[in-house]
Amino acid sequence: MSGDRSEAAVQRIEAALARIARAADAPPHATAPAPAASANVMALIEKHETLRETVAQAIADLDAVIAEIDQ
Structure with a gap:
C-alpha cells in the first residue's frame, strides 16, 4: 500500500516536471493590454497628475502663509 502511494506521488511529480x-x-506570448485597461490607466495617470498639481499649489500657499508669519 505504501509503495502504491509513493509510486503515485512520484508519477505526479514527474507529470508536474513535464508540465514545467x-x-x-x-x-512567451505577449499579451496586449485590453483597451479598457489602457483607458483606465490613462485616466489614473491624468488624475494623479491633477492631484500632484493641486498638492504643489497647496504647499506653495502654505509656504506663503508661513513666510508672512515669519516676517
Missing part, C-alpha cells in the same frame, strides 16, 4: 519543462520551452 513544456512551459519553459514554450515561446
Whole structure:
C-alpha cells in the first residue's frame, strides 16, 4: 500500500516536471493590454497628475502663509 502511494506521488511529480519543462520551452506570448485597461490607466495617470498639481499649489500657499508669519 505504501509503495502504491509513493509510486503515485512520484508519477505526479514527474507529470508536474513535464508540465514545467513544456512551459519553459514554450515561446512567451505577449499579451496586449485590453483597451479598457489602457483607458483606465490613462485616466489614473491624468488624475494623479491633477492631484500632484493641486498638492504643489497647496504647499506653495502654505509656504506663503508661513513666510508672512515669519516676517
